[in-house]
Amino acid sequence: MRPMKIVSASEIEEMASAHWPDLVDAAQRSLVALASGQCEAPLRTALPLISGTLLTMPGRLTGMRTALVKLISVVPKNPARGMPNTQGVAVLFDGETGEPLSLLDGRALTAVRTPAVTAAAVRELAGGATHVAVVGSGMQAEWHARVFDAVFHPRRITVASRVPAHGHRLVDVLRTELQAEILAANSIREAVAHADVILCCTSASQAFLEADMLHGGPVKVAAVGAFTPDMAEVAPSVFRESRKAYVDDRDACFHEAGDIIQAIADSALSDGDVVPVGGAGTDNQRVTIFKSVGSAIEDAAVASYLCGSN
Known part of the structure; x- marks a missing residue:
């Protein structure tokens, strides 16, 4: 052995x-x-x-x-x-x-796998990223910023946190490491206003990203933080704009992804609108959503x- x-x-x-x-x-x-x-x-x-x-x-x-x-x-x-x-x-x-x-x-x-999966999905759906908004200030927010800086070389990464002091602390760390311009936003709305990629990396129990917060597009939204039916980051209004949700593990998302479960309950999506991202190809809709819950695969x-x- x-x-x-x-x-x-x-x-x-x-x-x-x-x-x-x-x-x-x-x-x-x-x-x-x-x-x-x-x-x-x-x-x-x-x-x-x-x-x-x-x-x-x-x-x-x-x-x-x-x-x-x-x-x-x-x-x-x-x-x-x-x-x-x-x-x-x-x-x-x-x-x-x-x-x-x-x-x-x-x-x-988990810290490195989750953003690698998100980057793979965004690469599949969008090809690149110019202005990235990171919502959150914990481990996943930090590592997502690192991966997206290394893989997509965006001009700017803007960070927003529900606890502003935590967001500023993360910005200070990222400025010492990354090539992109790193900014701290005063609110989530401010952070996402001009972003072409939005990364939701929080443990929120209530959705905070609404459709009226997004610019004219195209914009790619990746929601990675919520992993139970009682958690959500993206509101049904955003899914209603996208008319589709790309996911990592379709079966698991129906059981675990609060964002997806709530969007279906609100008639913003149907079961058939939830599709695997693997091999999906480029999506040119104004709003495109990728939702992950993580998988042992x-x-x-x-x-x-x-x-x-x-």
Whole structure:
């Protein structure tokens, strides 16, 4: 039996930062697999904790030598304790022998996988980005800004946070790292007013992005923060403008994506308007929406690349 490799958070972050285009390509393969059914990805389970949720996510791409299981805890009260709100591990297994090959820091894997998937979707639907608005100031907002700067080279990235001090703190960090001009907005409306790509990276329980906040278009909206039926970032009015929602995992979105569930309940979308983004091609509508809830298939593709186990 081979010794299991331990891959730390810092190693994941360093490898990802040095190879973003390759990581986005790996994420694209996972989106195509999800769209075509060339994968095994049972719906994730959610176990209530005392003050949070423990998520279990297994998955494997057809033809890939490896399979993955990720365990992630989400505890919203943790920042007040001086701890991250998400923690966990991911285990990469040999698909033939069942050997555990690598143990990866789950929080860092999620941190780099999610924006790689978003970048792959935006590349598929739009091709590029000139002015990016990032709504949020946490881990996902930070890493989305990094990926989009490295992959699309936008002229400007504008950050808005519900807690302005947190937004300004993120802007200070990004200005030391990125090539784009980094601005802090006083409100979400101000941040998105001239953006051609809007990245919603929050844990909002109530939708904040409305159709009247968007410019004449075209504009691509990526909503990545809400992962339960009771969470939402994009209001039904925006879906009514787009008339379609591109998603990473269609079945999971019907069960877990509050944005999608609420838009269907409000008759802004029908079930048939929710389509996989993998292989979708360019969308030239005034408003285009990509909604992701995350999938172990995405984790498996990105982890396999990071561990050299494709």
